[in-house]
Amino acid sequence: MSKCWGGNVISTIVFNSGQEFVVQHPGYKPNLKAGELYEIGFVGYYKEGVADPKPPPVIIKLQGRTVYLSPDPERATPQTVLTTTNLMYPVTNLSRIPTTTSPPDVFNPLAIDVSVLPKNTSTVADNNTHGNNNRTKNNNDQQHYAINEQNNATQGTQQQSNNYIGGIEGSGRKPEPSLTNTTQELTGTTPMRFYNGTSKYDYAVVLHKSILFYEAQRSGKLPPNNRVSWRGDSALQDRGRNDEDLTGGYYDAGDNMKFGFPMASSLTLLAWGVIEYWDAYEATGELQHALDSLRWGADYIMKAHVSPFELYAQVGDASQDHRTWRKPERMHSRRTPFRITKQRPGSDLAGESSAALAAISLAFRRTSGAEQYVRKLLEHANNLLVFANEYRRPYHLWIPEVVDYYKSTGYIDEIIWATAWMYRATGNKTLLEFAQSKYINWLLFTIPKNLMFSWDEKRPGLQMLMAQIDPSLKQKYDSDVKAYCSTLRTSGTKYTGKGLLFLSEWSPLRYAANAAFVCLMAADHGIDTAVNKAWATKQIHYMLGDGGRSYVVGFGKNYPKRPHHRASSCPALPLGCGFGFATSSKPNPFILEGALVGGPTFHDQYEDERMDFKQSTVALDHNAGFQGAIAALQYRKMFPQHNMSRSHELWYVNSLTEDPVTTTDVDGSSYEPWYVNTVTGNTEDFVATTDTGDRSHEPWHVNAATDDSFTTADVVDRSQM
Known part of the structure; x- marks a missing residue:
């Protein structure tokens, strides 16, 4: 030809x-x-x-x-x-080429017709941190994100604002099972063999305490089941510029600030841990508490997303906040809000917020009676992703107050990070194709020069996520994840004398914990299983006590008594507070259970001093990957022989069929064996015949399984784990 x-x-x-x-x-x-x-x-x-x-x-x-x-x-x-x-x-291998569609007239791969939405669903319009310069990413890596802003700032602006990603539609199928169902009921596999295994540290206790830390960080009107007795209602006057309700959410760290970017990133990682290690949360009795913490954050993001192209990024002026030392319950006046809009966009913030809501939707899809909530999460996530993609700019350009705390070094990773999470949540192949192409063209397969996976740098996490949900390029993604985890172990990487990965003098534990979380998931994915698990376990055990002390408040030997944290360092109401309590040598009057402090110096030294910000600070992003890693270790402790199944996730079911109904199922029933057997025509037990124990329950995997380059079997084999 x-x-x-x-x-x-x-x-x-x-x-x-x-x-x-x-x-x-x-x-x-x-x-x-x-x-x-x-x-x-x-x-x-x-x-x-x-x-x-x-x-x-x-x-x-x-x-x-x-x-x-x-x-x-x-x-x-x-x-x-x-x-x-x-x-x-x-x-040389072009067979069965589809000929029914032609390239779009306007390049906007994220555009899906809003008409797929049921008419009776609610829309976005229905919804009336602490840091420092050292929280920003190494500037040596900034050139990776050098983008010609003039060329791409208005890309896709021709697309209407009501574009919808994912195609969500109710199916009317039977209701979802309750949270008390066993894993056998959830996945259709044979019952898991439960082991009350032993380990050097009690991961279940750490998991419990880490969730308590997030409850201690809550802002707004606390629920009746509040478990942190020394916390009360706070910041009830947080409002938007047009009097929108901005109460709720989480305080970023030891201050009383609400920073949207690291909050959203932390929620994405927390949700990821719940999604991957659901059975560990359930078996330890922590699942409902974990879901409550996700919902608390998700509800705030949806409040802050007041219209399709308007998102509040921050509540409070950090410079003013840091000039005081007071309990959050003492804040009774309105605080300054900051937002992004079409005229002042922020692709990084909007993208990460989209990723968080999409990831959280995957967790709630498995719960009973959550159909409408899942739909609402995905509506917001969709609009936020369109916002991020169509109006490309870093958010700190318009919010100079955030530059000294959470300045973003780029937004392309957040756009594809969000796209991948939306694909996992909806199974829409258009999203996967967009993520695949940008993953290559935007060099997202590369290893960050500073090796960090953080609130700002998503590449290592994105590589792991793509490996989990896109078997069509399995070899590529697995190779990228393998390269990242292997590089962490090379002789050129900086370690303390006692073996802690040391990527920054500011809060080094969070970076080691995030890396451990990625490499534990890599181990469960079959990538250098033994060595990745051993390395990651060593990092987490350092934090729990192997480094000579515990770095988790309220847990283990010689844990920190003076974390840099206003609420726990101030006396109980009605007594006042001030900087005299900040500089006091006395332990905090309240134990900030589960908080992971910043960590030691390069020489494994830790000074338990409240005003030593580098070491004693706590933050939402400190615990996010750490909690996921703890859940992973607890999972393997309890279920060492169990292969994880993901046949409940929508992408997996969609990949087995082109039925448009299954593409838009949001009621959660798509993970049930009877449902999969129905759409595939399989007369045998589906999971037993086609799921080898990876992500066969997720929507993306089913989409991939029907492509001519795959079989319907799960292509990721964990039989050697």
Whole structure:
């Protein structure tokens, strides 16, 4: 076959190591025939005088389907390209090419017609941290995110604001099982063999206390079942610029600030841990408490998302807040709110908020009577993702007050992070295709120079998430995750004398905990299982006592008595407070159960002093990955032989069928074996015949399973674990 076509570049994003071009070619509509072979050419043009340019990764799609992917991410093209050299890629395995759809006239891969929504659902319109300069990411890595803002700031603005991602529609199927159901009822597998295993530390107690820490950080009107007796209602006057209700949410750290970006990031990681290690939470009796903590944060994000393109980013002026030392219950006046809009956008904040709500929806999908709540979460998550993608800017440009605390070094990782979570929550293949292409073109497969996985840097987490939900590129994602965890163990990586991964002098424990969480999930995914589990366990055990002391308040040997935390360091009401209590050498009058402090110096030294911010501070993001890692260790302690099943997640069921009803099921019944058997026509037990124990319950996996490059079996084998 011999055909040539050309097109116009309609958008471009420029990085320090390459460029992405989107080409519109409406005139090319050949009659593709199944079984024929086609040769596709990619032509790279470089300016005269360019010496040894490093070609960017290449991904070629034909009618929405990936037909070529660079085999070597380090050198994506076969040779150095100069001037007008052609790069030709023969495609030798193009069969069953879909011909029913053509490329969209306007490039906006996240646009789904809002008409798929039921007419009776509510919309967004129905909803009337502490930090320092050292919380920002290493500036050496900032060049990775150098984006030509002029080229992409208005990309996709032609799309209407009511675009909907994921296609959500009620199914009318039978109600979901209750939280008390066993894992056998939830997944259809044989009963798990329960082991009351032993370990050096009691993970269940740590899990319990970590959840209590988040309850101690609550803002707003506390619920009747509040378990932290020394906390009360606070900040009840938090309002938006148009008098919107902004009460609720979490205080960021030891101050009384509400920072939306790290709060959302922490909620995403907390939800991830609940999703992955549900059975550990359930078996320890902590599941409902964990869900309550997720809902507390999600409800606040949805309050703050007052319209599709308007999101409150922060409540309180940090400079004013840090000039006082008082209990949050003493705050009775209105505080300054800060927001992002279409004119002052923030893709990082909107993207992370979308990711958090999508992840939380996956947890609540498994609970009884949560259909409408799941729908509401995904409506907000969808609009936030469209907001992040269509109006691309970092949020700190418009909120200078946040620069010294939570300045973002880039937003492209949050856009794809959110896209991947939305795919996992909805099973919509358009989202997966968008995430796949940007994962390559935006170099999100690379390892951060500072090795951090944090509220700001999502690449390591994104690589692990894609490995979990996209078996079509399993080898690529697994290789990326393997490279990250392996790099953490190399001789060039900085460790303390007692073995703690030391990536920053400011709160080093949070970075080690987040890395441990990723590598424990990698171990459960079958990536260097033994070594990753051993390494991650060592990091967590350092925090629990192996480092010479416990770094978790209220747990273990010689735990911190003076964390940098206003509410727990001030006396009970009605007594007043002030900086005299901040500088006091006395222990905090109230134990901030479960809080992970910042951590030691590079020499494994820790001074239990309240005003030593680097070491004694606590924060939402400190405990998020840490709690996930604890849940992972507890899971393997209790169920060492059990292979995790994910046949309850929508992406998995959708991947087994193209039935539009299953694509939009939100009532949670899609994880049940009877339901999967119904849509697949399987007469045998579905899980026993096709689920080898990975993520076969999740919507994305089922979508992948029907592609001609897969079987319907779960492609991730955990049989050796």
